[in-house]
Amino acid sequence: MPNMNIVESVNSALDTMLSRDNDVIIFGEDVGYFGGVFRTSDGLQDKHGKHRVFDSPLSEGGIAATAFGMGINGLRPVVEIQFADYIFPAYDQIVNEMAKIRHRSGGEFWCPVTIRTPAGGGIRGGHHHSQSPEAQFTHTPGLKVVYCSTPYNAKGLLISAIEDNDPVIFFEPKRCYRGPFYGDPHNVPTWSGHPEAEVPDSHFKIPLGEARLAMEGDQCTVISWGAMVHVCEQAIKNSGISCDLIDLQTLVPWDREAVVKSIEKTGKCVIVHEAPKTSGFGAEMIASIQERCFWSLESPIERVTGWDTPFPHTTEWDYMPGPDRVAAAIAKTQEE
């Protein structure tokens, strides 16, 4: 099985779907001739033609609106918003239009659009190339929200997203495109040799709504998504505490069963995300977990998140949750 990084596995998913389904069409800023600023659509225009993989004007609102129109008229557009920070001009089209069209039209129209967007920090991108705005979409009925973390799940989840008949916001952790991120900016590993970098060339799917158990243990349940999954892995190793590490993969609908099952076993829980704390998706999970697991919990649920501030430039390592903060939170859940 080939070894891929996330750039290559996203490219492979797009290539697979372009080859299988003539209704799949790809566009966005710089995605055509150039192949995308992160190279995720490299070579696809050459292979599949300019009418199937093309550049768009710098207009996120226009990209989303055009994708909407194509989607309701029988195509299956996969569009790229170059950075998640730039998705907001498209917010009305996503929240009021894509998310509502099936419902508001009594099921007469629907919009099978996938919006791919690189998110998260760790690339010295400052506040406008680093945000992780998933919670701004999880609050919208009608959208599915996916956040991949590895080459393998990037491809399997992206194919599921494209084949899904509902609009899907697909976040890609840009810090992990070329290697997992363990929280140490000076350690820059590649995906080479990583078990999650073994990705089939062929079509395969990871169902939306299913979490991945990235590590198995019995003293604490650590839940995360995106780049933070790898930070959590490092933190668990550093802590010496035996943990389940749940990579949520899909935020809407999220895999509550997997979470409940784990917490019933461990009695403890830590939730980790890069996005700001207030109204972050972690808050939603904590509310749901206490509804279902209150009597299984042996200590308060800990939350490790980005701060409620804009994302910084040169000081980003003091913003992003790192292994030390996560390990301390895991340790805190173990206190008597």
Place this chain on the structure above:
Amino acid sequence: MSGGSGGKPMHVPDAPHRPGDEAGFTEWPWSPGDLGRPGTDCQASETLDLAEGLVRVLGDDNKSSGEWDPKLTSEEMLMGLEHMMRLRIFDDRMMKMQRTGKLSFYMRSLGEEAVAIAQTMALEEQDWLFPTYRQPGAQFVRGRDMVSMICHCIGNEMDNVKGRQMPVHYTYREGRFISVSSPVGTQFSQAVGVALASDYKNLDEVTITWIGDGASAEGDYHYALNFASIFQAPVILNVVNNQWAISTHQNFASKNGNFAVRGIPYGIPSIRVDGNDFLALYSVTSWARERASQGLGPTHIEVLTYRAGAHSSSDDPSRYRPSDVHSYWPGGDPIERLRDHLKEIGKWSDELQKELSERIDSEVMAAYKEAVKFGDLANGPYPSSDAIFTEVYEEPPWHLMEQWEEMKKWRDE
């Protein structure tokens, strides 16, 4: 008050007439025959006179003339007249229903009946319509049953959108009439995507869309013009300049009062048309369809008209404009103008007009009586509230299933 530029205060426009003012408009300098009908392969720059002028076909003498005369048969014109009269009578009936508490809300097309009807008649059956709430008349052209429209407006158990949308927010896929959305302008840029999908599939389908003068200030208007032009989409982009966005006059959307010319710098051939002239509307739309069908891309049209009624049943225009202002509009009334033309050419009479009006009125009444059999606003039956949870997604995920069960518990116990 001192300002940044020579002490000048900030300029805030005002409407030309306010309540208590004497209403009036400058007579139009444009007559039928003034403007030529260029070849469909013309450049945007060659349409400047069409964008700055006004395409008219029906003259003050009730005769049709000029290169833009579509030479419709009297049967076609009579069909147009009937659709327009049906819309006006339907609107009057629905408005009465709203006033007596039988509808929650309503929006009439008064004074603008020609717009969607003439333009849709100029298209082919396979063409997509992406309307605002001021183009419901297109559905008559596409054969929608009035009972089904009234059921939607009531929101009863036969409402095809299952009680989810406000009245007049129609969806009618069978007639390729795409769902109306309240956020104004969003459909304009979406329509370009619909048109590009037809292009991609290599089908002879054109998409027509409309936006108001007010909503043309939204980003979506500009996204649409740019994408349509860049990708040469087979789309007809209409700005219906009815002068008012609720109480906001069009001079808050355009400094010079001309919307048509905005298409030209985008490289889109652009025309301004008398929106109360059925024949002119039909003709420019046919021309635009021909262009799209020939692979020549989008056409931008300003439909110059006047919103004779209120924005909606919740609006009272006498608070912000003279109540008789629309009667001074140089474009007159679209129904009277086509009627008078048909009389002029000897194909119509006051007697036939009266008969038609009475027939439509009784059809509308019958449709209303039929519709309320499926439920009225006060007593229902309404669509099942299960429809709150269905079609949010193709299949409801677990969290919706749980909330649905909870809703049923409160509802059914």
